[in-house]
Amino acid sequence: MEARISNTAASSRRFGRRALLGAGVAGGVLGGSRRARTQTKTTITMAVWGAQAEEAAFNAAIAAYQALHPDIAIRLELSGNSTQVYQLVDTRLAGRQAPDIFRIQYQQVGRYAAARALADLGPHVDAAYLTDFAPAFRQAVTYKGRVFAIPHHTDTFALYYNRDMLQKIGVEAPASLAQSWSWQDFLLVARDLKQKAGAPFGFAMSWQNMAAYRWLPFLYQHGGQLLNAELTQPMLAGAAGVETIAWTQSWFKEGLVPPSTSIKSSEQPQNLFANGTIGMLLGGDWQIPFLEKTMTKFGWGVTYMPRDVAMASDLGGNCLAVTRDSKHPEVAADVLKFMASREAMRDFVSRAQFLPVRSSLMGEKLPYALRPEAMQVFVEQSATIPAHLVSTVTMPVFSKINNALGDQLDLAFTSGQDPAATAKAIDAQVQAVLGG
Amino acid sequence: MSGSRTAPGMLGAPTEIRPRVGRRWAGRGQLLVPYIFIAPNVLLFSAFSFLPLLYAVYISLHDWSLIGDAEWLGLHNYLRLGRDPLFWRALSNTLLYALATVPTSMALGLLLALALNRRLPGRSLLRSIYFMPVVVSAVATGTIAAWLFNDNYGVINTLLVHLGIGRIAWLSTPQWALPSLAIATLWVRLGFNMIVYLAALQSIPSLYYEAARIDGASALRQFRHITVPLLTPATFLLLILNIIHSFQVFDLIYVMTSGGPGFSTTMLVQYIFKSAFVTSEMGYASAMGVALYALILGFTIVQWRASRQAENVM
Numbered sequence: 177m178e179a180r181i182s183n184t185a186a187s188s189r190r191f192g193r194r195a196l197l198g199a200g201v202a203g204g205v206l207g208g209s210r211r212a213r214t215q216t217k218t219t220i221t222m223a224v225w226g227a228q229a230e231e232a233a234f235n236a237a238i239a240a241y242q243a244l245h246p247d248i249a250i251r252l253e254l255s256g257n258s259t260q261v262y263q264l265v266d267t268r269l270a271g272r273q274a275p276d277i278f279r280i281q282y283q284q285v286g287r288y289a290a291a292r293a294l295a296d297l298g299p300h301v302d303a304a305y306l307t308d309f310a311p312a313f314r315q316a317v318t319y320k321g322r323v324f325a326i327p328h329h330t331d332t333f334a335l336y337y338n339r340d341m342l343q344k345i346g347v348e349a350p351a352s353l354a355q356s357w358s359w360q361d362f363l364l365v366a367r368d369l370k371q372k373a374g375a376p377f378g379f380a381m382s383w384q385n386m387a388a389y390r391w392l393p394f395l396y397q398h399g400g401q402l403l404n405a406e407l408t409q410p411m412l413a414g415a416a417g418v419e420t421i422a423w424t425q426s427w428f429k430e431g432l433v434p435p436s437t438s439i440k441s442s443e444q445p446q447n448l449f450a451n452g453t454i455g456m457l458l459g460g461d462w463q464i465p466f467l468e469k470t471m472t473k474f475g476w477g478v479t480y481m482p483r484d485v486a487m488a489s490d491l492g493g494n495c496l497a498v499t500r501d502s503k504h505p506e507v508a509a510d511v512l513k514f515m516a517s518r519e520a521m522r523d524f525v526s527r528a529q530f531l532p533v534r535s536s537l538m539g540e541k542l543p544y545a546l547r548p549e550a551m552q553v554f555v556e557q558s559a560t561i562p563a564h565l566v567s568t569v570t571m572p573v574f575s576k577i578n579n580a581l582g583d584q585l586d587l588a589f590t591s592g593q594d595p596a597a598t599a600k601a602i603d604a605q606v607q608a609v610l611g612g
Numbered sequence: 613m614s615g616s617r618t619a620p621g622m623l624g625a626p627t628e629i630r631p632r633v634g635r636r637w638a639g640r641g642q643l644l645v646p647y648i649f650i651a652p653n654v655l656l657f658s659a660f661s662f663l664p665l666l667y668a669v670y671i672s673l674h675d676w677s678l679i680g681d682a683e684w685l686g687l688h689n690y691l692r693l694g695r696d697p698l699f700w701r702a703l704s705n706t707l708l709y710a711l712a713t714v715p716t717s718m719a720l721g722l723l724l725a726l727a728l729n730r731r732l733p734g735r736s737l738l739r740s741i742y743f744m745p746v747v748v749s750a751v752a753t754g755t756i757a758a759w760l761f762n763d764n765y766g767v768i769n770t771l772l773v774h775l776g777i778g779r780i781a782w783l784s785t786p787q788w789a790l791p792s793l794a795i796a797t798l799w800v801r802l803g804f805n806m807i808v809y810l811a812a813l814q815s816i817p818s819l820y821y822e823a824a825r826i827d828g829a830s831a832l833r834q835f836r837h838i839t840v841p842l843l844t845p846a847t848f849l850l851l852i853l854n855i856i857h858s859f860q861v862f863d864l865i866y867v868m869t870s871g872g873p874g875f876s877t878t879m880l881v882q883y884i885f886k887s888a889f890v891t892s893e894m895g896y897a898s899a900m901g902v903a904l905y906a907l908i909l910g911f912t913i914v915q916w917r918a919s920r921q922a923e924n925v926m
Contacts, residue, residue, distance in 0.1 A: 263889050269679045287892070291680030376764070385870065386890070435784035436763040440872030443762075443784075453764050576891050583875070590873030591786055 216247070218507050221275035223253045225261045226528070229465045229545075233527035240523075241514050248507060258494075259385070265499070269293050274499035276508040280325060281494050282316035283389060286572030288497065289319035295498040297323045300509030308518070312563060313533040316570045317495050326516045329530035330493030332558040333382075333393065335362075335482065336449060336457040336467070339475035341373035349479035353487065353556050359397070359423065362482035366432045369455030378432040379456035380445035382463070388439050388582035389490070389569050393481065395420045396488035396562045402577070402606070403568055410606035413599040421588055421595035428589045438589040439582045449476075460492055461554040464529045468546050478550040480557055487560040491569055493530060531558055573609050580605035665905065672898035678888070682895070689899035699900065701875050702883040705790070709879060710858035712794040713801065718850055720798060721805025722843070726835075728806065729813045739810070743803035750800070754867030757796035758783070761868070786876035789869050793877055796864060801857065805850055812846035813839070848919035852912055859908050880904050 224234055231254055238250045255261045258281060268274040280288065288294045301323060306314055313327035337349050345368040350356045357365065366378025383390040392402060400416025403409065411417070427433045434453065436443040449457040450471040457463075458481070467476060481489050496515055498508040514520055518534060525532050526543050531554060544551045568574070584602045587593040672689050676682035693699050728739050745753050760767050761782040769779045782792040816839065824834045862881040865871065871878035871886070880900060888897035 259889075266678045266889065266892070288679065291677055293679040434764055435781045438784065438873060440870050440874075441784060442758065442867070442870055443764075448764060451765065579886070579891050586872055587874045590784060591876075593874075 217249055218247065218504050219249045219251060220277060220502075220504060220508055220511055221251045221253060222277040222279075222511070223255065223261050223265060223275040224279040225255045225257050226279075227462070227465065230462075230528045233524045236527060237515050237520050237524055240520065241511060244514075248511075250511060257385070269499065269501065272501055274501040276502040276504060277496055277498055277511060279328075279494050280497050282313070282327075282491060282566075283569045283574050283578070285317055285325050285495065285497065286319055286570055287575055289322075289324040290572035293500055294324040295500055295502060295505045295509070297326065297498065297509055297512070300506055301326065301513060305513060308534045308536050309516075310533055310535050310538065312491070312561065312566045313495070316491075316566060319572070325495040325497035326512045327495045327533040328493070328516050329521065329525050329528075330491070330533050330558060331460045331462055331530050332489045332492055332554055332561060333390065333458055333460055333481055334489070334553050334557045335479050336459050336463070337477055337479060338369075338373075338375070338449070338452065338455045339477050341369055341375055341452075341455045341474070344373045345369060349477060351479075353480050353560070356480035356487065357482045359482055359484045363426075363432065366427075366456065367430075370432065373455055375452060375455040377434045377448070377454045379427075379458065380433050380437040380448055380454045381427075381458040382445050382460060383439050384437065384441050384443055384445065386439060386578070386582040388578050388585055389574070391424065391439075391581065391585055392565055392569070393488040393490050393561075394424060394484075396565055397482070397484040397486050398423070399485045401562075401564055401568070402581075405564070407567060407571060408610060410603040410610070412606070413596070413603045417599045418595045421585070421598050424585070425588050425592075425595060429592075435590070438586050440586045440590075460490075461529050461531065461551060464546050464550060478547075478553045480553060481560070486562075488562050488565065489557045489560045491561050491566050493533065531555055576609045577606050580609065668898045668901050671895055672902050674895045676894045677892040678894045679892070685895060689896045690903075692896060693899060693903060698875065698878070698883060699880075702878050702880045705875070705877065706859055706861075706879045709790065709794065709797075709861065710855055712790070713797045713858055714851065714854040716794075717798050717801040717854060718805050718847070721802055721850070722809050724802065724806040725809035725813055726839075729810060739806070742806055745800045746803045746807075750863035751867055753800050754796070754864040757792075757799070757864065758868045761792045761796070783869055784873055786873050789873055789877045793865060793868060796868065797858075797861070800864065801854065805854070808846055808850055809843065812843050816842045844922055845919070848915060848922070852915050855911055855915075856908055859904060859911075 222234075222238075224230070226234065231252075234252055238252060242248060242250060253264075253275060255264060258279075261278060262284065265274055265278050274293075285294075306323065306326075309327050313330065317323055317325040317327055335349075342349060342365075345365070347365055347368065363378075369375045370378045381390070395401065395412075395417060398416050398420045400412070400414065400420055402412055402417075404411050412421075428435060428438070434443070434445075434448060437445050437448070445454065445457055446459060446463050446466050447470075448454045449459075450467060452474055481487070496512045498505050498512065502508045515524070516534075518536060521532050521534055522537055522540075522542060524530065525537075527545055529544060529546060529551065531551075532538055532540075532542070538555070542548075542551070571577070580602055584593070584598045584605070588595060588598040671682070673684065673686060674682040675685050675688075724742060728735055728742075732738070761769075763769060763779065763781050763784055766782070768782070773779060780788060782788050820838045820842075821834055824838060829837070860881055861879055862885065865877055865879060865882055866885070869877045871882040881904070884897045884900045884904070887893045887900065
């Protein structure tokens with residue numbers, strides 16, 4: 177009996193051990209399957225640049241997408257500026273390890289598409305999805321009839337002014353696009369700000385770090401253009417081009433702008449506006465969060481860009497593209513479609529102070545986090561971006577043209593190079609880039 | 613092994629052969645030791661310097677945008693160097709920058725080392741302060757220098773205004789941009805030169821100075837006839853390192869002027885970077901890189917030979 181009991185006890189212990197072992201194996205299998213499920217979670221990398229407000233807006237969009245798709249993780253790789261992102265993406269493309277998605281300026285889509293570095297979004301995005309985007313932006317993301325990016329937002333330039341200083345000289349800022357200052361009026365105000373309002377300089381333009389393409393709106397305002405209608409020949413050496421160079425050069429010659437604010441400089445002109453060194457700033461809508469935070473000693477407002485024979489402003493903003501190295505182009509394209517959806521776009525532009533690129537959002541009053549009245553000026557100004565300017569800056573070779581433009585304009589502004597010689601040098605370099 | 617050893621004169625041929633084999637292997641082992649020691653360095657140097665250098669030579673024969681396909685160009689990029697005025701401008705800027713910074717930073721480094729080699733209160737602290745910019749990232753020192761030299765709110769201009777001198781457009785006029793960079797470079801390089809000279813000064817036996825003093829040599833003669841000749845190896849080392857540094861300068865200029873105004877501070881490495889990452893001409897950038905490599909190699913060989921001759925003379 178004792179033996180039987182003992183046997184039973186032994187058997188019971190064996191059973192217990194087996195049961196525990198079985199449970200362990202089962203647990204392991206179950207746990208393993210849970211792990212396997214976790215491991216199959218698709219990770220999408222997304223390289224962007226941006227200030228705090230943009231980072232927060234991207235993170236909000238990512239959180240919203242991940243809430244809808246728990247099996248997908250999006251890893252945001254944040255850099256300080258666009259140059260750093262292009263350098264990172266280019267290097268990783270060369271090593272076949274590019275991120276799945278990256279933020280890209282409209283001006284750069286052609287260059288990447290021509291080098292076959294971007295995934296063709298045609299198989300993932302149907303034509304109906306794109307119909308709501310404004311034609312200029314659809315054109316900017318299309319290369320040889322195929323779509324390589326999805327427009328995400330835009331920005332443009334307007335004129336910030338120091339309200340206290342303007343009051344001091346008894347000048348009122350234009351209240352509508354139709355009343356925007358002429359070139360002559362604008363310079364008169366700049367001179368008054370310098371002479372009577374205590375500003376060391378009248379104004380500055382935000383085109384530092386080689387954003388030379390931001391000079392182009394002045395050329396269009398004066399009735400000129402960089403290339404002919406077919407985009408095959410440079411035409412800056414004509415009267416409009418030379419006069420526009422001379423006009424912008426006069427800002428520096430006359431001391432109306434700080435000498436440190438030329439195109440190659442790394443000066444941050446919004447700092448100069450915030451601390452009262454300049455009375456006006458030709459700048460973009462993305463600078464609002466910075467000014468709201470730092471410009472505490474002066475009141476400020478936003479009015480329209482000056483104009484000459486025409487009105488014009490800059491094509492800014494960015495789209496999102498999928499790289500050729502993406503292991504999950506379908507998922508990446510789906511993320512893009514979500515980020516550029518009506519609701520996500522409305523949320524992003526409202527948080528980060530940008531302008532929408534969907535026609536259905538353009539007429540809508542958006543819940544901007546900061547200065548909605550100032551944003552309205554940018555919205556109205558964006559209607560003045562010339563179509564030919566869009567075609568020019570979205571050419572695949574535009575980065576080389578921009579480089580020639582920046583090098584030569586900087587020589588005109590900082591070394592006094594003759595405007596006619598500057599225009600001629602730019603034309604020669606552009607001709608070489610175009611292969612003439 | 614100890615059991616196999618046989619006393620001399622004892623019988624047993626195998627026991628006599630084994631030690632020979634062992635010695636041979638031991639000898640070979642000893643020969644291998646230096647190679648084992650240098651192997652990590654050789655491997656890392658090959659992986660991160662020599663092979664990339666060979667690859668740069670290969671790329672320099674192509675038209676490659678980094679993101680697209682490469683196209684064979686042969687020597688076209690090298691021929692283009694000869695007729696590119698910006699390349700020659702960047703080269704002359706680089707030589708000018710080297711001329712402005714190398715002798716001055718070495719002379720000031722020596723003066724500082726002589727001063728801080730004496731018994732001074734707070735000597736260690738002063739040495740640390742002068743050496744600080746060497747260990748701080750070049751981008752950080754560049755950012756600090758950019759703030760110091762800022763035309764509008766920089767510390768230097770604020771001081772000049774207080775002194776009644778007025779503002780100088782340090783970084784935005786071609787005539788002042790290069791001097792500003794040279795001053796910032798002196799600040800950065802001074803500490804390194806000082807430390808090398810300090811180490812060299814401390815290795816000179818005090819015996820020589822004592823003998824010279826007994827013979828009635830003045831401090832200046834002691835410096836001229838003892839210190840300067842015995843510092844020659846350190847001077848040659850610093851000369852080579854400073855010239856290489858001046859030829860390869862990038863971070864400081866990238867942060868302070870980005871090569872402007874105009875092309876007044878565009879150095880060779882700036883132009884290489886711009887060609888590689890702004891205009892996407894990786895082949896042309898590599899050709900310039902190879903040219904820079906040849907230039908530095910040439911300078912180093914000349915200086916090395918000069919230093920050998922100087923040593924032989926001594």
